[in-house]
Amino acid sequence: MTTSEDKPFIPYQNPTYEGKALLQRAEEFYQFMNRRRSLRMFSSKPVPKEVIQNIIMTASSAPSGAHKQPWTFCAISSPDVKAKIRQAAEEEEYINYHGRMSDTWLDDLKVFGTDEHKPFLEIAPWLIVVCKRAYEEEQGEKKNNYYVTESVGIATGFLLTAIHHAGLVALTHTPSPMNFLNKVLNRPANERPFLLIPVGYPADNAKVPDIQRKPPEDVIVYYE
Numbered sequence: 684m685t686t687s688e689d690k691p692f693i694p695y696q697n698p699t700y701e702g703k704a705l706l707q708r709a710e711e712f713y714q715f716m717n718r719r720r721s722l723r724m725f726s727s728k729p730v731p732k733e734v735i736q737n738i739i740m741t742a743s744s745a746p747s748g749a750h751k752q753p754w755t756f757c758a759i760s761s762p763d764v765k766a767k768i769r770q771a772a773e774e775e776e777y778i779n780y781h782g783r784m785s786d787t788w789l790d791d792l793k794v795f796g797t798d799e800h801k802p803f804l805e806i807a808p809w810l811i812v813v814c815k816r817a818y819e820e821e822q823g824e825k826k827n828n829y830y831v832t833e834s835v836g837i838a839t840g841f842l843l844t845a846i847h848h849a850g851l852v853a854l855t856h857t858p859s860p861m862n863f864l865n866k867v868l869n870r871p872a873n874e875r876p877f878l879l880i881p882v883g884y885p886a887d888n889a890k891v892p893d894i895q896r897k898p899p900e901d902v903i904v905y906y907e
Contacts, residue, residue: 720891722852724890725852725884727807728808735811735882738846739842741841742754743756745834745841747830747834751816751828753816753817753828754813754815754835755813756813756842768863769801775859775860777799779859803854806886807881808884810879811842812864812880813878814876839855843855846882851883851884852884856878856879864879
């Protein structure tokens with residue numbers, strides 16, 4: 684039987700806080716994150732590759748099932764590749780807006796002013812395609828990953844937080860289906876696109892919908 688004593692462990696090292704400092708840090712971080720917004724109006728202003736790498740590595744620090752880290756982040760700045768992605772995405776989105784989506788869905792989207800046209804896929808300096816890795820191949824043998832969707836979802840949350848912390852903006856874009864990304868990016872069979880996220884600076888005239896987040900009483904149930 685394997686026990687924790689059979690595996691190497693190291694001391695956990697991270698500062699902790701109490702009292703006023705604890706409350707202040709929690710409040711300040713909430714206020715900071717509550718200013719995060721999804722954006723569709725991007726500037727073409729360049730973002731250094733090193734910044735994108737740090738953002739992605741922050742995402743890759745997320746917890747995952749059995750520490751399998753079942754993700755790949757494709758970071759795209761090539762104008763040619765971005766153009767191909769936009770063309771393929773708009774083809775799928777045209778079908779969505781003209782048949783796939785229900786009337787209720789389309790009505791719910793009106794507040795965002797969206798349609799099948801996605802110019803931000805070329806304007807934003809970077810696109811990050813988050814991919815789920817269903818399994819790994821080692822010496823011709825398939826080895827399953829665990830809680831893949833949950834793990835990649837958490838990592839994406841870290842990614843969006845890191846983007847906001849850097850002073851940049853992003854959009855969680857889901858042109859469903861996204862199989863075209865496997866072809867455009869030549870990804871292996873064990874990867875499935877999860878999200879397509881444009882990243883960059885906001886356009887000078889950027890605006891966002893006037894919508895509100897739910898208050899605490901609508902999202903929290905306390906058992907004390």
